[in-house]
Amino acid sequence: MAGKWIKNEGKQNTSAAIQKKALRALAGFLALMVLFTLLSRAASNQIVPNVVVETPGKESLSYRISASGTVKENQLCAVNVASGIRVKKVLVNAGDRVEKGDLLLELDPEDLAEKIRMKEREIQKMELGIQDYEAGQERKQSDQELERRRAGEDYQRVERSADTQVERAEKAMQEAKSRLEDFDRSAESGDFGEAEDPVEKTLQDTCREKAELLQQAETEWKEKQEELQKAEAAASQTADSASEAGSGPQTPASSGQTGSSLEQLPKAVKEAEERKEAAGREKEEADAALAQYQAERESREGQADASQRQALEDAYTQAKNAYEDAVRQREDSLTDAERKKEDAAKQTLPDSTVKSQTLDLQILQIELERMRELESSQGRIVSPVKGVVRKVNAEPGFATSDGSTVSLADLSEGCRFVAALSAEDAKYLAKGDEVILIPTAGNEEIKGLTVDSMKESPEDPEQMEITVEIRDGEMEIGESATLSLEKKSPRYPCTLPLAALHLDGNQSYVLILQEEKTVLGTELTAARVDVEILEKNQQLAVLKEGALTGSQQVIVSSDKPIEAGSRVRPNKE
Amino acid sequence: MKRRIILSLLMILAAAVCYPIFFLLAGSLMGDGELTEHLGAVLAGGEGLMTWSVLPLAPTLRHYVELLLDSPEFFQMFWNSIQMTVGILAGQLIFGVPAAWGFARYRFPFKKILFTLYIVLMMMPFQVTMLSSYLVLSGMDLMDTLWAVILPAVFSTFPVFIMYRFFCSVPHALIEAARVDGAGELAIFLHIGLPMGSPGIISAMVLGYLEYWNLIEQPMTFLKNKELWPLSLYLPNISMDRAGVSFAASVVTLIPALLVFLCGQDYLEQGIVAAALKE
Secondary structure: OHHHHHHHHHHHHHHHHHHHHHHHHHHHHHHHHHHHHHHHHHHHHHHOOEEEEEOOEOOEEEEEEEEEEEEEEOOEEEEOOOOOOEEEEEOOOOOOEEOOOOEEEEEOHHHHHHHHHHHHHHHHHHHHHHHHHHHHHHHHHHHHHHHHHHHHHHHHHHHHHHHHHHHHHHHHHHHHHHHHHHHHHHHHHOOOOOOOOHHHHHHHHHHHHHHHHHHHHHHHHHHHHHHHHHHHHHHHHHHHHHHHHOOOOOOHHHHHHHHHHHHHHHHHHHHHHHHHHHHHHHHHHHHHHHHHHHHHHHHHHHHHHHHHHHHHHHHHHHHHHHHHHHHHHHHHHHHHHHHHHHHHHOOOOOOOHHHHHHHHHHHHHHHHHHHHHHHHOOOEEEOOOOEEEEEEOOOOOOEOOOOOOEEEEEHHHOEEEEEEEEHHHHOOOOOOOEEEEEEOOOOOOEEEEEEEEEEEOOOOOOEEEEEEEEOOOOOOOOOEEEEEEEEEEEEOOOEEEHHHOEEEOOEEEEEEEEEEEEOOEEEEEEEEEEEOEEEEOOOEEEEOOOOOOOOOOEEEEEOOOOOOOOEOEEOOO | OHHHHHHHHHHHHHHHHHHHHHHHHHHHHOOHHHHHHHHHHHHOOOOOOOOOOOOOOOOOOHHHHHHHHHOHHHHHHHHHHHHHHHHHHHHHHHHHHHHHHHHHHOOOOOHHHHHHHHHHHHHOOHHHHHHHHHHHHHHOOOOOOOHHHHHHHHOOOHHHHHHHHHHHOOOHHHHHHHHHOOOOHHHHHHHHHHHHHHHHHHHHHHHHHHHHHOOOHHHHHHOOOHHHOOHHHOOOOOOHHHHHHHHHHHHHHHHHHHHHHHHHHHHHHHHHHHHHOOO
């Protein structure tokens, strides 16, 4: 019992101990939690980036452009000296400032005198040359005139002879033609023109006779036939009447005739017919013989005719060709002669040799004048203007060269400041804008100058050349300075510092402060707002309206990197 | 032999019950990579099945550091939970204990009906009374304040019920003796009732603590202001990237509850025993 009691008590003690421990542990846990609360708050505050915020402003953009350049002269003055003259002394160097009338260089007087003499000689030669030339021109003129005349005469002569030839050829042709025609005509007409052939004549006569005989035979035959018919008719009549009358007296004539005709006539007719046929045959034979003879004769004659005709034809053709040739030749020779005439009549081209030579002469004379002037000034070259020597193209002991011997920057014309500006910056600049020049030497700024011109730089098309007129005495030629310009644009309704803009690919955005209710209360986080940039300069950017309101606070900068959604703490200024 | 079987059965059951705690502890010490590997199938839409290992391959305290040093909101919510819980328990002490004493020791008209009402209310889930509570709180302008959660819980019936049982078990003779000695009702309540019923009170408190420490529905319904949210609402969404911290947060949330339980374990036992006993 006691043991159980002790066990119970032990148990109670253990549970009490556990209780105590648990209570202590709970207290310790809570204390730990308090500690961690503080730690975590401290840690998170450390991590939270401090940001500087700004509301979008309504500002105008000012563009500050600066470019460095140098002062250049407005006008370069060249001092030219006749070339080829030896220089004795050069008294100035590049960069020297000279007043008007200052001695620049001296020329060698002896060399000058020699050069003058040479020049005079040259001039003389040129004058003589001109004279010769003019004489030559006159001669040429008269030669031409002669030629023209001769050409005219030639033409006429040629014309005449050609005409004659043509006439002759024509005549010959006509004759040949007429001969041919005659021949043709006689060939057509046949016997009349030709010698009679006795054989043919005989044959022809024979034919005629035969024809006549035939005619006779035919006539005879016809007569006989008629007679027969008559007799037959009479016989029949008699028969009829005899039959009718019975016995009647027959006309003795008719009956007798009839009786005799009837027996004889057919025989006569037949004979006549035979005679006719024979006559016909004989005629035919005669005709055939005639025809044959004629044919033979014609063929014989025909051949002779043909060859004769051919010869005549050939002659005609020849004569025709000769005529045509003559015509053509006439034309050719006339054309030639005409051309020669035209050539001769051609005016010579206006020759400006005299004029150019005269001009050359004038130039030489001018050069001589200059040389003489130099001589009179004893070879001293002075500066025509007040200025700064830019370049000296002469060396003592050497001859002057072509081109300017000394080039001076003409100070009386003033000077200008030239600077190069990138095309992007030059966008903001316009002619007439007021600029400030700050000399590199540390002198005072020069205000009140305006941009004179802006053009593409010849050396670099990407750059623009700006020129600013400088007033007298403000700056020296050759000095370098910086051009500075500040331009204000009109007010824009929504501007932000450039630092507030971020870029995500192609899209610009800003981070604005946004209140968020979290467990820890109202917290400020960064929220992304996409914007569109209209314009910007080196400090400000102009945003398109609508993206931001005037009350939104934009995060301009932070001490730690932030992104959309991160907690921020704005600096309370 | 029988004991051994019973013991082993009980051990298995205990292991099953305690397994989530080990799961939690192991997970809170695992690195992100390991967690993704195991839980990827569930949380990150990966393929396959979820796997787990009891001991992490690469244990790390990174999640605890992140939770305890880098998350001030966790502490904000922690203290909100403490405030709520302490407030509710205090309120219950002030209102619930006398109520229980009253029910236990006194007779008054409609006592039975009232008590029945108490029991009925006790059985009702929050969702049933949610709307009416909302309307009442809104009418009282208590919405979006901690009082919206504290006040309804203060007048909860459950602790009254538990304490009632204990107060019932105080010997009547003792009270009578006190009365005879001239103690007033208040004196009796304070000097006799409370000490005698302390197990009940403490058990009610412990149970109450366990309940109100894990309160989710009421804060979610009545508290819109995130500043007032309790710890139970710290990570309603457990996403893959916050899995480790969720485990660590769960472990930290577990500790006070565990400690309170250890403190009041005895009394809880007594309370449960007392509830089972009939006087």
